[in-house]
Amino acid sequence: MQSEIRQEKKNLPLKLPFIKIWNRTRRALRNPPFILSILLLIVLIYLVIGPLASMIKSSFTLHPRDALFVDNGKAGEFTTYYFVRTFLGNMRQVLFYKPLLNTLVVIFPMSALALLIGGALAWLVVRTDFPWKRFVAKIAIIPYMLPSWTLALAWITLFKNRTLGGTSGILEYLGITPPTWLSFGPLPIIIVMALHYYPFSFLLIGSALRDIDTRLEESALVLGADTKVIMRRIVLSLIMPAVLSSWILTIARGVGSFSAPAFLGRPVNYQLLSTRLYSNLQTGSPGVAYLLAVVMILLAVSFIYINQKVIGTRKGFVTITGKAATKSIIKLGKYTTLVSVLVFAFLTIVVFIPIIVLAIETVVKVPGNYSLSNFTLHYWLGKSDPQILTGQPGVFRNPEMWRALWNTLKLGVLASFFCAVAGLLIGYTVVRLRGRFISKILDQISFLPYLVPSIAFGATYLSLFAKQRGFIPSLYGTFTLLILVTTVKNLPFATRSGISGMMQLGHEIEEAGIIAGASWSTRMRRLIMPLQSSSLLSGILLPMVSAMRELSLIIILITPGTHLLTSLTFKYTDYGYYSISNALLLINIFLVLVLTIGIQKITGNDLSEGLGG
Amino acid sequence: MPEIVLKNVTKRWGNVVAVNDFSLKIPDGSFMCFLGPSGCGKTTTLRMIAGLEEPTAGKIYMDDKLIYSSEEAFSLRPKDRDVGLIFQSYALWPHMTVFKNIAFGLEMEKLPGQEIKKRVQEIADLMAIGDLLERYPSELSGGQQQRVALARSLAPQPNCLLMDEPLSNLDAKLRVDMRTELKRIHSETKQTIIYVTHDQLEALSLGTQVVIMNEGKLQQIDEPMEMYKNPKNLFVGEFVGTPRINMVRGDLIEQEGQFGFKSDGIFFPLKGIEGLRAGQQVVMAVRPEDVRLTKPGKESSFVFTIYSTLPAGADIFARIYKNKTFFTVRQEERVIHTPETAVGIDFVEDSLLIFDAQTENLLGKTSLIKKG
Numbered sequence: 001m002q003s004e005i006r007q008e009k010k011n012l013p014l015k016l017p018f019i020k021i022w023n024r025t026r027r028a029l030r031n032p033p034f035i036l037s038i039l040l041l042i043v044l045i046y047l048v049i050g051p052l053a054s055m056i057k058s059s060f061t062l063h064p065r066d067a068l069f070v071d072n073g074k075a076g077e078f079t080t081y082y083f084v085r086t087f088l089g090n091m092r093q094v095l096f097y098k099p100l101l102n103t104l105v106v107i108f109p110m111s112a113l114a115l116l117i118g119g120a121l122a123w124l125v126v127r128t129d130f131p132w133k134r135f136v137a138k139i140a141i142i143p144y145m146l147p148s149w150t151l152a153l154a155w156i157t158l159f160k161n162r163t164l165g166g167t168s169g170i171l172e173y174l175g176i177t178p179p180t181w182l183s184f185g186p187l188p189i190i191i192v193m194a195l196h197y198y199p200f201s202f203l204l205i206g207s208a209l210r211d212i213d214t215r216l217e218e219s220a221l222v223l224g225a226d227t228k229v230i231m232r233r234i235v236l237s238l239i240m241p242a243v244l245s246s247w248i249l250t251i252a253r254g255v256g257s258f259s260a261p262a263f264l265g266r267p268v269n270y271q272l273l274s275t276r277l278y279s280n281l282q283t284g285s286p287g288v289a290y291l292l293a294v295v296m297i298l299l300a301v302s303f304i305y306i307n308q309k310v311i312g313t314r315k316g317f318v319t320i321t322g323k324a325a326t327k328s329i330i331k332l333g334k335y336t337t338l339v340s341v342l343v344f345a346f347l348t349i350v351v352f353i354p355i356i357v358l359a360i361e362t363v364v365k366v367p368g369n370y371s372l373s374n375f376t377l378h379y380w381l382g383k384s385d386p387q388i389l390t391g392q393p394g395v396f397r398n399p400e401m402w403r404a405l406w407n408t409l410k411l412g413v414l415a416s417f418f419c420a421v422a423g424l425l426i427g428y429t430v431v432r433l434r435g436r437f438i439s440k441i442l443d444q445i446s447f448l449p450y451l452v453p454s455i456a457f458g459a460t461y462l463s464l465f466a467k468q469r470g471f472i473p474s475l476y477g478t479f480t481l482l483i484l485v486t487t488v489k490n491l492p493f494a495t496r497s498g499i500s501g502m503m504q505l506g507h508e509i510e511e512a513g514i515i516a517g518a519s520w521s522t523r524m525r526r527l528i529m530p531l532q533s534s535s536l537l538s539g540i541l542l543p544m545v546s547a548m549r550e551l552s553l554i555i556i557l558i559t560p561g562t563h564l565l566t567s568l569t570f571k572y573t574d575y576g577y578y579s580i581s582n583a584l585l586l587i588n589i590f591l592v593l594v595l596t597i598g599i600q601k602i603t604g605n606d607l608s609e610g611l612g613g
Numbered sequence: 614m615p616e617i618v619l620k621n622v623t624k625r626w627g628n629v630v631a632v633n634d635f636s637l638k639i640p641d642g643s644f645m646c647f648l649g650p651s652g653c654g655k656t657t658t659l660r661m662i663a664g665l666e667e668p669t670a671g672k673i674y675m676d677d678k679l680i681y682s683s684e685e686a687f688s689l690r691p692k693d694r695d696v697g698l699i700f701q702s703y704a705l706w707p708h709m710t711v712f713k714n715i716a717f718g719l720e721m722e723k724l725p726g727q728e729i730k731k732r733v734q735e736i737a738d739l740m741a742i743g744d745l746l747e748r749y750p751s752e753l754s755g756g757q758q759q760r761v762a763l764a765r766s767l768a769p770q771p772n773c774l775l776m777d778e779p780l781s782n783l784d785a786k787l788r789v790d791m792r793t794e795l796k797r798i799h800s801e802t803k804q805t806i807i808y809v810t811h812d813q814l815e816a817l818s819l820g821t822q823v824v825i826m827n828e829g830k831l832q833q834i835d836e837p838m839e840m841y842k843n844p845k846n847l848f849v850g851e852f853v854g855t856p857r858i859n860m861v862r863g864d865l866i867e868q869e870g871q872f873g874f875k876s877d878g879i880f881f882p883l884k885g886i887e888g889l890r891a892g893q894q895v896v897m898a899v900r901p902e903d904v905r906l907t908k909p910g911k912e913s914s915f916v917f918t919i920y921s922t923l924p925a926g927a928d929i930f931a932r933i934y935k936n937k938t939f940f941t942v943r944q945e946e947r948v949i950h951t952p953e954t955a956v957g958i959d960f961v962e963d964s965l966l967i968f969d970a971q972t973e974n975l976l977g978k979t980s981l982i983k984k985g
């Protein structure tokens with residue numbers, strides 16, 4: 001029976017090792033996921049690790065311009081000059097310690113405020129009988145989709161006082177002179193950033209609240225606990241990880257935020273690490289700037305590391321999963337009206353008023369005069385007039401605006417497309433090669449950009465691509481570089497959605513294709529891609545929105561030829577041409593909102609999905 | 614038509630040994646059922662034959678051709694092995710119609726469109742899904758999906774068809790229908806079929822040969838009836854057959870000059886056969902249908918008591934006991950005894966299986982020596 005299993009053909013023992021190596025190699029070369037993973041790994045190492053390494057190296061390499069200041073200094077050699085200058089020298093207070101302190105002073109209250117607002121709204125929308133839940137859930141995340149300095153500009157328009165010269169704000173016009181600490185500096189930065197970042201807590205805490213297993217609450221209810229006790233003892237402790245995560249993540253992002261501090265801090269010389277980094281690049285001290293970037297990265301990484309240690313789970317991401325179950329809902333009762341009024345007042349102040357204020361500013365001829373006779377459409381449609389803003393034409397007649405608009409659109413579409421495709425490919429290889437070392441490495445590296453604060457990430461790209469390296473040309477000043485940096489920065493989101501998409505798909509769908517004799521490219525083209533297309537599309541939304549409203553990431557990589565709406569806005573604000581920068585900002589907001597709504601309609605996916613029932 | 618041979622195949626993941634030194638010959642044209650409890654390595658073996666998983670050690674031949682060898686690091690690609698595989702989940706492509714699903718493999722063979730149409734229609738008619746061709750998998754019932762999966766793997770006419778628990782998602786009635794269908798397809802196409810299941814009834818009724826596995830090891834390979842009648846070890850005896858085989862642990866002894874089996878104070882005088890000797894610790898096992906209920910005292914010296922009676926449609930099973938020893942009996946008479954009724958028992962000739970208590974291997978089959 002089984003004993004009659006045939007005699008195998010004998011191999012010549014000497015040839016065996018050779019045959020083995022030959023077969024191994026041949027099969028490795030025929031294994032597309034493996035080859036793909038190697039290629040992806042090379043590209044990712046170049047685009048994620050490379051810039052970091054290059055930046056650290058640059059900060060310890062003497063720049064030709066500084067060679068004169070250093071004894072025996074030769075350009076291109078190892079130096080501690082920048083290190084000493086930044087952390088130990090007599091400029092250290094201005095260059096490092098003051099900005100570090102200011103950064104800490106800003107991000108802690110900022111993140112606490114963001115958490116408070118986001119958490120309260122989430123609780124209201126998920127756990128109470130608040131009547132306007134759905135609507136509020138949709139509106140509440142708008143601030144995150146707006147460029148982060150929308151509020152900053154609106155703030156300036158409202159509160160700018162006369163002491164700083166130039167035009168003053170609406171309050172001044174109304175006869176109230178706001179104190180300078182209200183116009184500029186830490187307070188407005190904290191408020192404006194918190195109002196930009198709170199949707200993050202809103203989404204995270206909201207989905208945690210929604211996904212709580214109701215049986216846990218019900219069992220407490222059965223044991224005789226009342227609603228208040230349940231909320232405090234059970235719900236709060238269950239959502240604590242989400243609360244902590246969103247707090248830490250807000251801090252980590254706050255560290256790398258450039259725009260609000262730039263608009264509201266720099267005019268009174270209140271510098272944060274991010275703005276210091278920027279001005280050091282402007283004044284030609286990249287060495288110092290790079291060191292500041294390193295500090296920012298370390299700061300963000302250590303916060304996230306602490307978070308993971310405390311929470312014990314990896315990567316506190318916005319998970320939009322789970323099914324809604326009936327929760328014990330708090331009845332607002334007689335407070336309904338009061339709460340409604342407060343919420344709507346808040347949303348009005350945060351979402352609508354800024355836009356209206358900005359819009360008003362664009363239609364007054366002489367800044368600071370808000371009477372009807374001063375109404376004009378010049379800043380939108382007017383021809384160049386030497387009397388007004390040194391001859392700036394209205395934005396619609398400004399070829400720079402059209403170029404920036406086109407660039408913004410191009411960047412959003414291309415970067416998010418590349419991001420989604422890269423996310424799909426990485427997700428594919430990570431899931432296919434699961435259990436192998438290379439899969440783990442790909443997974444980790446693609447997550448790394450998440451930990452790097454935006455402006456620091458931009459700095460790493462500047463240092464890597466400022467000059468030609470090997471066969472890769474200097475990309476500084478090219479649009480390609482903007483696409484590259486935006487794609488890689490947004491990769492963590494895309495990879496996560498790629499991985500979960502592939503996990504859901506399972507491996508048998510592809511294996512059925514293998515058995516049918518389909519080649520790898522056929523399998524990708526006809527089986528995997530079509531089935532992942534919906535997750536591909538929905539994975540596009542987030543990168544697209546963030547690409548089109550991003551300033552911190554790209555500000556130091558922008559050159560006059562590659563302006564985006566965001567950077568152009570910043571440029572005009574720097575000139576003090578607020579009417580024009582506000583108009584540009586409004587165009588930018590319009591673009592983002594239209595695209596977001598459009599994509600949500602097409603893909604049927606929604607950023608605030610499931611919150612508010 | 615191939616014969617498939619596995620030689621010392623082992624599959625390990627870290628320190629999990631899914632398949633352990635597995636050697637097997639699957640004759641050409643057979644309907645081979647892999648049977649075993651969950652996690653015993655059935656799926657893994659199937660996937661190794663298909664080329665989706667790579668053995669840690671061993672060789673696989675298809676006909677005379679080597680298709681896998683660990684020592685040469687040689688592995689023939691799945692598409693060159695010419696096998697069809699039906700997944701437990703069916704893995705139908707949800708974005709393709711039934712037609713496209715079935716046609717896919719034919720397209721890969723670069724057949725002309727006309728030919729593909731003809732073949733798909735033929736196979737679909739054979740499977741009685743000819744009028745569902747324009748539907749999507751999500752619009753089909755479980756049984757229909759199963760038939761589409763079958764049609765999809767049959768269409769390219771593979772040498773060998775591998776099926777992984779293809780009926781486990783279906784309801785009981787549909788399962789019986791599909792078994793008949795599968796048996797018919799096998800007798801028509803004469804393909805070698807390897808069929809994985811953990812349902813012993815399915816294995817016994819479908820297979821021309823049954824392979825029983827446990828913890829990655831081959832336990833026994835035999836024709837279904839042989840497997841049932843002559844289990845090589847206790848595991849096989851226990852795994853095959855419902856209700857479970859009766860097992861009593863005890864000793865072979867000689868008592869008053871009579872050889873027999875003693876357990877729980879009950880002595881069963883046995884016919885001595887080769888391989889059995891007094892002093893051995895053994896397990897005696899007997900199938901429920903091989904136990905007869907008799908009138909107590911008169912025809913049998915054993916007095917057992919009815920514990921409960923379980924009518925199961927065509928059969929009536931009784932649980933009886935004496936001291937702490939229980940037997941399940943398939944009654945011959947259609948009567949329902951009240952509990953605590955006294956009954957005698959007898960065993961069918963040559964129906965007592967004696968296993969070694971340590972090795973659990975079958976020592977022999979013997980009979981009760983009747984009194985007088």
Ligand SMILES: Nc1ncnc2c1ncn2[C@@H]1O[C@H](COP(=O)(O)OP(=O)(O)OP(=O)(O)O)[C@@H](O)[C@H]1O
Pocket residue numbers: 626629630631649650651652653654655656657658811
């Ligand atoms: N990819 C894998 N990695 C690690 N262990 C695995 C993997 N696949 C299977 N195993 C383990 O190998 C053993 C055999 O698995 P296999 O899927 O072959 O069982 P099975 O007999 O098909 O079981 P079932 O009847 O439940 O389908 C199990 O212990 C399983 O946990």
Ligand SMILES: [Mg+2]
Pocket residue numbers: 655656657777
């Ligand atoms: Mg299985």
